[in-house]
Amino acid sequence: MNYTDSNGLPDSISIAEYLFHRLKQLHIETIFGLPGAFNATLLDKLNEIPGLRWAGNTNELNAAYAADGYSRLKGLGCIITTFGVGELSAINGVAGSFAEHVGLLHVVGMPPTSAQTKQLLLHHTLGNGDYKVFHRMASEVTCYSTVINDKDLCGDEVDDCIAKAWTLQKPVYMGIPVNLVDTSVNSQRLNTALNLNLPSNDEQTENELVKQILQQLYKSKNPVIIADACVTRHRIVPETVELCQRTNFPIFATPMSKGAIDETLPNFGGVFMGSISSPEVREVVNFADFLIVIGCMLSDFSTSSFHFNYKTKECVLLYPTSVKFKHAIYPDLRIKSLMANLLRNLNESKIKYQSQPTPQMIIPRSELPSRHSLRHEWVWNQMSHWFQEGDIIITETGTSAFGINQTHFPHSSRGISQALWGSVGYTLGACLGASFAANEMARDQVTAVPHRVILFVGDGAFQLTVQEVSTMIRWGLTPYIFVMNNQGYSVDRFLHHRSNASYYDIQTWEYLRLIPLFGARHYETRKIVTVGDFLEMIHDPLFATNDKIRMLEIMLPPMDVPQALMDRWLTEQENKKRAAEESDGYTPNSEASSKKFCSDDISPAN
Structure with a gap:
């Protein structure tokens, strides 16, 4: 410093x-x-x-x-x-x-x-x-x-x-x-420099715990590493990557840590999202015989849309200031010191794990007619091919937060989301802050590659905090703002199973006119309605150049959601139906209702 x-x-x-x-x-x-x-x-x-x-x-x-x-x-x-x-x-x-x-x-x-x-x-x-x-x-x-x-x-x-x-x-x-x-x-x-050092861990406790973790690590045949959000917050990305490379264990990110770990690593297996993870990811994580979760923000997470927990009994959860190993909790242990100790004492020759293929994120390049309307599943797959090294990718609570997890981030990319607090509208302000930071980092040559700041925000969330676009324009910032226009609060519509509920509707705006309204002189706007429009946009080399503020309005059906969220909803319906049949109870969602939600009107394009 x-x-x-x-x-x-x-x-x-x-x-x-x-x-x-x-x-x-x-x-x-x-x-x-x-x-x-x-x-x-x-x-x-x-x-x-x-x-x-x-x-x-x-x-x-x-x-x-x-x-x-x-x-x-x-x-x-x-x-x-x-x-x-x-x-x-x-x-x-x-x-x-x-x-x-x-x-x-x-x-x-x-x-x-x-x-x-x-x-x-x-x-x-x-x-x-x-x-x-x-x-x-x-x-x-x-x-x-x-x-x-x-x-x-x-x-x-x-x-x-x-x-x-x-x-x-x-x-x-x-x-x-x-x-x-x-x-x-x-x-x-x-x-006099600021004292930015954390208190030292108790040496005896730390050494004993590291010894126990390593003993379990050495004998495990199917170990898995999961990087959670505090890997970045508490500055232990290098230590996490070193552990991953020296052990060759499969490593996964959580939705809150996407972008924290280099997704080009050969043993990176994708994003673990609990019960809505892909089958390939669930198979590896759920059947691990030892799970090392680094930078835990929480051990389990539940919402109306999915359940997040770790099934493996042999599990060590490394929180920022404590550790949970098996049935014991070790308070007042700082993760930075613990990770350094672990790496210092790691002996790769004692590892029993035999390297196995890690699930690979294969992003299809599906061919669709140019006049075909857009669907979430197709859009997010295509975005993976447009992202560049060094991108800072920000996703709003809602469909974007789920869709981004099926994409592949290039080297040195970063992700920003607010998966836990989930305050709708957060990302537009965060995009402003990240744009300032990216400019400063580029000027100071903190990173070798320039950063594009890319925001995906739903139209409902956008309307909550839209004023901050004017601050971006005032300072000449150049983010890409993708407004995912599905005419309201689609995730809430979908999860609440109320496609016609008026309280999820919002007033239609002419979004693209806001950029000149706020005083921009050098900008680009596009309304993307069809597959052809989208492909024309991402294949335009000038569009990839980060030289002006851009707003792109992506038109999507009101009840369309990413596939992971749809799969989870369908699973929940089957579970409810089965439980109701077993207890002879009332099923809140009838078969007709389930068929309605599975209709072509909302199913993502293949």
Whole structure:
């Protein structure tokens, strides 16, 4: 980590300037949020720091989403809001970062301490004199929260907040009263690097656990590695790949970690999605005699659409700060140190596993008439052939989140999704943040290949956060925005089995006219209705060039869903029918209803 020292700075700087210089040292160069009465002085200081940029979002919720997307690529995101109304607008996005282990620093400009002490009736309060209420709310969705009020310790507090957000990969809340923004801090503090080290594991416990894991690993005949979301969040991708290469065990991703592991590895077997995985993937994972799950976010996950669990009895779950092995739980073990210990002691000569073919993701190039209407299954297969090395691929909760799992990512590609929190509309803001981060990474030559930022978002989700397209245009960002237009909330329609429910409908927009409406001058829009339209688009070499913002409206049937989701629904119907017949009970979905949902009207094209 390169640290900017205090050369050129006066001996004394404000606490706000100190905060921004610290963020800059971590290469956090874009700050998200909106101005307000109680954070304006903070923003004045931000503008004085060379190399920092104020994104200027359209609302605080979108700003939180953007900071989240930025953090997933750069390790930390920062959002600045005003007291009360601003911070509450952002809290849903902050909660998503908390749920999904994303490092976020939420800085809140607060009323002066004198007003708080006197409990004055100021705007943006609840009118009851309680100035701590929003801080208390934030404490439930942050790993640490504080309000700067000690002039002697404020520098330490800033360092502590940044370090916690970076190392723990969770949101941190830091309130700064407006009258303390100019509090003096010795600029020489910037010459001392932030302490970004996690506490050490108990050496004896770690060594004993590693020994047990290796014993099980050596004797296993059908072991499997699964990389979960925290592989990227807690920066253990290199260790995970090394374990995969040295053992040659089959490795799978989860929906939350797609793109974390290089899918061109010979022993990469695809995405494990529990009961809606492909039969080939389920066969390998479910019949493993030892399962090593790295970077666990959760051990089981249930929704109305699928069930996610591990059936193997011999299983080690490596969480960010704990481990579950067999029937024992080992708390306070940090995964980075544990993985290093495991690799240090791994002896490949003791491995009994005999290499076997890993399921391969074969993406068909199906031939369809050019006038054929589009279906999800066909579209996602074709997308696999259009993706390029280094792409950052963002998928919204809904059909896109399921469809993307059947695609193959090229080398150095990254995926961003919000599979656990699942806040509809998240991805448009995340796309903004990721676009900023991608530009900074390309400029700093962090990666050898340039990044295209590609967003797949349903029309319903798009309408929730559409304003942030204007921020993209304002900064000259060039993402690809694929609006998957299925006339409303298709996944909800499908899962609720209500094809005609009006509450899943939305107002039809002329989506492609929004780009010029928001002031774009250099852009491309296309409406894709048929197979011919789609093939013309992806075979156009100029379309693949990342030189302008693009919006593509992909027209899909209202009840069309990716095949994995449809297969799961059909399985559920069969299970319900069988259970009802066995108990002579009432079957909620009749055979006629099942046939309706399996009709050609919604079945993906072959």
